[in-house]
Amino acid sequence: MGENVGAAARAMKNFGLSELRLIAPKFEWPNDRAQILASGAGDILDRTTLHPTAKDALADVQLVLATTARGRDVTREILTPAEAAARLREASGRGLKTAILFGGERAGLDNDEISLCDALITIPTAPLPQVKDTELKAGSLNLGQAVLLLGYEWLKTADATPASRMRNTIGVPAPRAELIDLFEHLERELDAGGFFFPPAKKGAMVRNIRAMILSSRLTDQQARTIRGMIVALVRNKYRGQP
Amino acid sequence: MGENVGAAARAMKNFGLSELRLIAPKFEWPNDRAQILASGAGDILDRTTLHPTAKDALADVQLVLATTARGRDVTREILTPAEAAARLREASGRGLKTAILFGGERAGLDNDEISLCDALITIPTAPLPQVKDTELKAGSLNLGQAVLLLGYEWLKTADATPASRMRNTIGVPAPRAELIDLFEHLERELDAGGFFFPPAKKGAMVRNIRAMILSSRLTDQQARTIRGMIVALVRNKYRGQP
Numbered sequence: 001m002g003e004n005v006g007a008a009a010r011a012m013k014n015f016g017l018s019e020l021r022l023i024a025p026k027f028e029w030p031n032d033r034a035q036i037l038a039s040g041a042g043d044i045l046d047r048t049t050l051h052p053t054a055k056d057a058l059a060d061v062q063l064v065l066a067t068t069a070r071g072r073d074v075t076r077e078i079l080t081p082a083e084a085a086a087r088l089r090e091a092s093g094r095g096l097k098t099a100i101l102f103g104g105e106r107a108g109l110d111n112d113e114i115s116l117c118d119a120l121i122t123i124p125t126a127p128l129p130q131v132k133d134t135e136l137k138a139g140s141l142n143l144g145q146a147v148l149l150l151g152y153e154w155l156k157t158a159d160a161t162p163a164s165r166m167r168n169t170i171g172v173p174a175p176r177a178e179l180i181d182l183f184e185h186l187e188r189e190l191d192a193g194g195f196f197f198p199p200a201k202k203g204a205m206v207r208n209i210r211a212m213i214l215s216s217r218l219t220d221q222q223a224r225t226i227r228g229m230i231v232a233l234v235r236n237k238y239r240g241q242p
Numbered sequence: 243m244g245e246n247v248g249a250a251a252r253a254m255k256n257f258g259l260s261e262l263r264l265i266a267p268k269f270e271w272p273n274d275r276a277q278i279l280a281s282g283a284g285d286i287l288d289r290t291t292l293h294p295t296a297k298d299a300l301a302d303v304q305l306v307l308a309t310t311a312r313g314r315d316v317t318r319e320i321l322t323p324a325e326a327a328a329r330l331r332e333a334s335g336r337g338l339k340t341a342i343l344f345g346g347e348r349a350g351l352d353n354d355e356i357s358l359c360d361a362l363i364t365i366p367t368a369p370l371p372q373v374k375d376t377e378l379k380a381g382s383l384n385l386g387q388a389v390l391l392l393g394y395e396w397l398k399t400a401d402a403t404p405a406s407r408m409r410n411t412i413g414v415p416a417p418r419a420e421l422i423d424l425f426e427h428l429e430r431e432l433d434a435g436g437f438f439f440p441p442a443k444k445g446a447m448v449r450n451i452r453a454m455i456l457s458s459r460l461t462d463q464q465a466r467t468i469r470g471m472i473v474a475l476v477r478n479k480y481r482g483q484p
Contacts, residue, residue, distance in 0.1 A: 011387070013368070013386075014367045014368060015368050040382055057305070064477075076408070077406055077407070077408055078406070078407050078408070079405065080401075080404075080405050082398075082405065083405035083406055119406075122403075123394075124394075124397055124401045124403055125256045125257065125397070126255070126256060126257050126258030126397060127258070140252070140255075140281065140282055140467030141256060145253070145256075145387075145390055148387055148390060148391070149391070152391055152394075155367070155368060156324075156366065159322075159366045161322055161323065161364075161366055162322075163322050163324065163325035164319055164320070164321050164322075165320050166318070166319055166320070177370060229299060
């Protein structure tokens with residue numbers, strides 16, 4: 001359906017893919033429904049080319065991987081989406097023309113189309129097919145979803161974002177001196193409040209509190225905020241409030 | 243919209259997630275459109291619970307990660323989808339109750355909701371935001387797409403599928419003896435056809451041909467097929483056909 005092509009174009013745009021080729025679509029083209037679903041990716045649809053066969057669409061392509069959910073009766077190499085993306089990125093980096101071939105919603109790709117491709121891609125879905133390779137069932141991913149996941153893996157191969165990071169918009173990690181000032185301020189007030197009991201355990205209690213504070217990886221701003229909180233709490237205490 | 247919740251349920255089902263909680267939906271519930279879009283995932287919708295606030299929905303959850311596309315004015319840890327999935331899987335493996343919090347289509351999550359979460363998740367989209375962290379723009383992923391990508395990463399953390407594998411439905415890798423029979427058969431017929439010229443180069447030519455055949459990692463069946471092809475080609479030649 002045209003909708004699915006629109007969703008596919010939108011998914012492509014999200015992940016930096018730009019060239020879409022349609023093989024013998026069963027709907028009219030250009031397609032209004034596709035334009036609506038594509039939202040910001042109308043430029044991809046405008047440049048989309050139509051081809052009568054896979055053979056024609058793939059004529060100038062040097063590495064082709066085909067998505068498939070079904071067990072096949074031929075012996076072909078099957079890749080995970082991440083491995084496929086890595087190979088496409090590597091070939092693309094060498095200046096080769098690369099493509100991913102997706103099947104239609106119902107029928108998928110036929111064996112003749114598959115025979116033109118270098119390897120297959122299977123997207124893992126639940127339940128995981130590890131038990132028996134030949135028992136792979138057709139996943140229920142539609143075209144837009146399949147394009148989204150492959151596009152995502154494609155983008156990831158070029159994405160150097162660290163697995164975990166902090167958005168440092170309001171501060172930098174507190175320098176050790178500020179943390180030590182915080183430790184000593186807090187420990188002084190806790191001592192005054194009779195917190196360290198029994199006194200013999202004070203050393204261990206201090207170390208636990210310092211570890212707890214360090215594990216929060218405070219910014220300089222946060223360290224100052226906590227010192228302000230201590231001041232406010234102590235002020236309440238001297239007023240006789242809880 | 244109900245459609246998006248249906249698509250989200252279908253994405254969850256594809257990747258082995260089962261428990262959906264809705265916070266103050268702006269549409270009626272149960273929802274017919276959601277049921278249609280969920281297709282095979284109606285059981286997830288049937289068990290979906292409604293909650294007036296994020297605070298209520300998250301009451302029993304021990305690790306919560308929130309998806310966000312927008313720059314935030316607070317300093318929070320931001321994870322890639324893969325890192326988020328790994329942490330959720332690890333916590334889940336220790337018996338903890340975990341959740342991913344998704345925002346609505348338009349407004350996303352507000353800062354009060356974000357303040358209840360342990361860390362944020364940002365899905366990388368094009369153009370990559372590596373240049374300047376504070377310039378992150380809202381991606382155009384909808385709810386169903388965001389749930390699909392996070393569900394996919396969740397499944398991947400439990401997926402031991404090798405990056406590349408062969409589906410061995412019609413053969414096993416050919417034993418060396420069959421390959422050697424193939425080599426010798428082919429080389430004998432090539433020799434008879436005057437292929438090895440100049441004769442001094444025959445050794446190198448043979449090694450190149452053997453390397454080419456080995457790189458195809460033939461099954462026993464494929465090795466036999468090629469020997470049959472050689473027989474057929476030679477038969478044509480003796481008939482005087484090309």
